Amino acid sequence: MQADICIVGAGYTGLSSALHLAERGYKVIVLEAQTVGYGASGRNGGHVGTGQRQDQMYLEQKFGHEIASALWDMGLEAVDTVQHLIKKHKIKCDLKHGNIHFAHRAKYNGELEEEVSFLRDRYGFEQMDYVPKDKLSEVIGSDVFHSAVVDRAAKHLHPLNFALGLAKAAVSAGVEIYEQSQVTSYAGSPVVIKTARGQVTASEMILACNGYIGKLEPKINGRIMPINNFMLATEPLSEELAAQVAPLDTSMSDSRFVINYWKLSADNRLLFGGGENYRRGFPSDIKNFVRQYMLQIYPQLADTKIDYGWGGTLAITLNRLPHFGRLQDNIWYMQGYSGHGVPTATFAGKLIAEAISGKLERFDLMANLPTQKFPGGTLLRWPGMVAGMLYYALRDRL
Numbered sequence: 001m002q003a004d005i006c007i008v009g010a011g012y013t014g015l016s017s018a019l020h021l022a023e024r025g026y027k028v029i030v031l032e033a034q035t036v037g038y039g040a041s042g043r044n045g046g047h048v049g050t051g052q053r054q055d056q057m058y059l060e061q062k063f064g065h066e067i068a069s070a071l072w073d074m075g076l077e078a079v080d081t082v083q084h085l086i087k088k089h090k091i092k093c094d095l096k097h098g099n100i101h102f103a104h105r106a107k108y109n110g111e112l113e114e115e116v117s118f119l120r121d122r123y124g125f126e127q128m129d130y131v132p133k134d135k136l137s138e139v140i141g142s143d144v145f146h147s148a149v150v151d152r153a154a155k156h157l158h159p160l161n162f163a164l165g166l167a168k169a170a171v172s173a174g175v176e177i178y179e180q181s182q183v184t185s186y187a188g189s190p191v192v193i194k195t196a197r198g199q200v201t202a203s204e205m206i207l208a209c210n211g212y213i214g215k216l217e218p219k220i221n222g223r224i225m226p227i228n229n230f231m232l233a234t235e236p237l238s239e240e241l242a243a244q245v246a247p248l249d250t251s252m253s254d255s256r257f258v259i260n261y262w263k264l265s266a267d268n269r270l271l272f273g274g275g276e277n278y279r280r281g282f283p284s285d286i287k288n289f290v291r292q293y294m295l296q297i298y299p300q301l302a303d304t305k306i307d308y309g310w311g312g313t314l315a316i317t318l319n320r321l322p323h324f325g326r327l328q329d330n331i332w333y334m335q336g337y338s339g340h341g342v343p344t345a346t347f348a349g350k351l352i353a354e355a356i357s358g359k360l361e362r363f364d365l366m367a368n369l370p371t372q373k374f375p376g377g378t379l380l381r382w383p384g385m386v387a388g389m390l391y392y393a394l395r396d397r398l
């Protein structure tokens with residue numbers, strides 16, 4: 001087949017890129033190894049956080065105010081883009097508002113309070129409030145935390161339905177999506193992209209495989225590390241229990257290195273994410289693996305049935321900033337959202353559409369963010385990283 005642009009991967013990155021590019025008049029083909037949303041985009045916690053994965057104070061320190069401020073604006077635009085796409089394409093994905101981030105140790109109280117005033121004073125961001133310990137019962141039915149920050153601009157949604165909605169919108173805009181079409185190799189310019197049973201010749205190609213890239217492109221996968229993260233869904237909670245667990249019906253997360261994150265689904269199940277591993281396989285009993293983290297926060301759910309448990313793979317970078325760039329003039333990639341991909345991967349689609357249409361500034365700003373190679377490259381990145389990650393995970397527990 002022939003296309004202007006061939007995209008590899010049908011998660012938020014690939015689907016949003018396809019949609020934005022088709023709306024600009026390009027003929028787009030998406031090749032997906034499995035099914036739409038099969039990767040992290042169909043398995044995540046559905047939190048749509050503001051800002052970047054790294055906090056603004058870090059970004060200012062590293063890059064200065066001008067770049068940090070552009071990144072902050074793009075972070076807010078990313079959340080708006082998610083909201084805009086849902087509205088425009090009437091995507092039924094239970095969009096709701098607000099996130100609460102909790103300090104799991106008292107020593108983080110100062111940092112949370114400082115972040116709120118920093119964002120208000122330096123960025124005029126008025127949508128965050130600090131909640132001290134004695135007011136926590138107004139925002140959560142748990143007494144394990146020490147303080148919190150409520151972010152009223154953040155959102156949360158049903159992740160797979162959002163991916164499926166993007167796919168539907170992309171198809172309506174003229175995109176062709178081929179599932180069960182794993183790309184095995186590509187070469188040349190125009191690029192010839194091969195699957196087991198066919199090939200696409202395209203002027204441009206976008207790699208949108210994130211943590212599922214495997215061995216397809218060794219040149220970029222040394223800068224990301226795939227890690228597995230796990231979730232459960234309880235049985236639907238009674239209205240009373242749901243209101244106690246999440247009084248404001250926001251998404252929630254805590255300050256642990258291996259972050260816990262949770263929210264209610266539209267049918268009042270608690271969707272709880274906790275625990276990760278750095279191996280190829282998933283734990284044999286995911287429900288019980290995640291349940292232990294849930295019970296540390298909500299012991300009152302000890303008798304609640306766990307209906308589902310699942311895992312997914314995401315890609316992190318060493319400094320937790322996304323990794324965008326080009327392998328050659330017409331081969332682009334966006335990956336490494338480090339757990340912040342619902343807004344950032346969706347927004348990446350908007351940026352690539354701007355870039356391919358000739359307006360490179362914002363894509364380049366992201367592409368110029370430094371990302372280091374994992375020590376040891378793809379072969380040896382595991383032992384050192386795993387040791388480091390396990391050390392921090394252990395600190396969470398002690």
Ligand SMILES: Cc1cc2nc3c(=O)[nH]c(=O)nc-3n(C[C@H](O)[C@H](O)[C@H](O)COP(=O)(O)OP(=O)(O)OC[C@H]3O[C@@H](n4cnc5c(N)ncnc54)[C@H](O)[C@@H]3O)c2cc1C
Nearest residue numbers: 009011012013033039040041044045047183312340341342
């Ligand atoms: C359990 C979990 C919870 C998370 N929670 C959150 C959260 O609450 N908020 C947040 O912002 N982020 C969260 N994330 C991260 C977020 O889900 C990802 O950053 C985001 O979905 C990445 O989207 P993507 O399109 O780049 O990659 P993916 O959605 O992983 O899609 C990549 C696709 O590429 C396909 N592919 C790979 N290789 C090939 C090939 N050779 N040929 C064809 N197709 C190929 C794969 O099959 C896959 O479908 C979470 C991730 C996980 C795993």
